[in-house]
Amino acid sequence: MEIKNMTRPKELTVQEIILHLTEGITLPENTVDQLITGSPDQFVTGIVVAFMPTQQVIEQAIQGGANLIIAHESPFYNHHSATDWLVNNSVYTDKRTLIDQAGIALFRCHDIIHRFEPDGITDGLIQELGWTTYLSGRTAESDIVTFPEGMTVQEIAQHLKQRLGIDYVRIAGNSEIVCRRAAVLVGFRGNGPVTIPLLQNEQVDLIIAGEGFEWETPEYVRDAVQQGKSKALIMVGHAESEAPGMKLLADRLEESFPETKITFVKEQPVFKVF
Structure with a gap:
C-alpha cells in the first residue's frame, strides 16, 4: 500500500495574525490597537471577527473553539480600553473572568483597518x-x-x-x-x-x-x-455602519489563511424602538 506524505497544516500564532494585519500600516503614537488579553505566542485554534466583542460574541467564540477575537471596538466600554475605573464592577469582572478562563486573545483592530487603502x-x-x-x-x-x-x-x-x-x-x-x-x-x-x-x-x-x-x-x-x-x-x-467593514475583513482573512476557521459574528442592534 502506498503511503502518502501528509503535510500538517502550519500552526499560526496570534502574533503572526497581528503582523499580517499591520503589514504596511503606520499607526499613530496614541493608537488604541493592541492585544488586550491573551499572549502573542499562543497558537490560534480559530478566529472570530466582530464589530464589538460583546458577552455574546465571546460566548460564541468559546462554543466554536476559537481563541482569537479580532474586534473593532473595545470590550470594556471606553475608547482606550482602560479598566481601572471598572475594577469593582461586576459586569466587567464577569466578562474579564470569562475571557481569561477561556484563554481568549482579544486584539483591537480599530486604527489599522481605518488606514487600509481604501478605508x-x-x-x-x-x-x-x-x-x-x-x-x-x-x-x-x-x-x-x-x-x-x-x-x-x-x-x-x-x-x-x-x-x-x-x-x-x-x-x-x-x-x-x-x-x-x-x-x-x-x-x-x-x-x-x-x-x-x-x-x-x-x-x-x-x-x-x-x-x-x-x-x-x-x-x-x-x-x-x-x-x-x-x-x-x-x-x-x-x-450598523461599521460592522460590514469587519465582515469584509473576515472574508479577506479567510482568503489569506484558508486552513484556519474564521467566523464573522454579527450582533443584534443594541437599541430597540418602541
Whole structure:
C-alpha cells in the first residue's frame, strides 16, 4: 500500500495574525490597537471577527473553539480600553473572568483597518450596500456616491434597512427629495465640523452617517430645509455602519489563511424602538 506524505497544516500564532494585519500600516503614537488579553505566542485554534466583542460574541467564540477575537471596538466600554475605573464592577469582572478562563486573545483592530487603502470600514459598507459602481469620489472622512437616476431619501432609507438587515434608521430634513449625491460616513463621523463642509463643498443632497452629536448636523439640516434648501440626513447607527467593514475583513482573512476557521459574528442592534 502506498503511503502518502501528509503535510500538517502550519500552526499560526496570534502574533503572526497581528503582523499580517499591520503589514504596511503606520499607526499613530496614541493608537488604541493592541492585544488586550491573551499572549502573542499562543497558537490560534480559530478566529472570530466582530464589530464589538460583546458577552455574546465571546460566548460564541468559546462554543466554536476559537481563541482569537479580532474586534473593532473595545470590550470594556471606553475608547482606550482602560479598566481601572471598572475594577469593582461586576459586569466587567464577569466578562474579564470569562475571557481569561477561556484563554481568549482579544486584539483591537480599530486604527489599522481605518488606514487600509481604501478605508476598510467604509469600503465594507459601500460593498454591503451594493454601491461600488456609484462611487464618484473620496474625502478624508467619507465616500461620495452619485445615483445616476436619483433616489428619494425614503427609497435610500429603505435600501439601507434591507441591505443592512436593520429595523429602522433615523431621518432629519426632507425625506421626499430626490437625492443624486450623498456622502457616506461610518462610525462617529456624523458631527457638524465633518459633515457640514461636505454638504457645502461637495454639493451633496444627503449625509448618511453612523452617529454624531444630535445638536450639530441634524440642526443644520433642519435650518437648511426651513430656508428652502433640499438637504437630508440619515443616521443608521454606529455598529450598523461599521460592522460590514469587519465582515469584509473576515472574508479577506479567510482568503489569506484558508486552513484556519474564521467566523464573522454579527450582533443584534443594541437599541430597540418602541
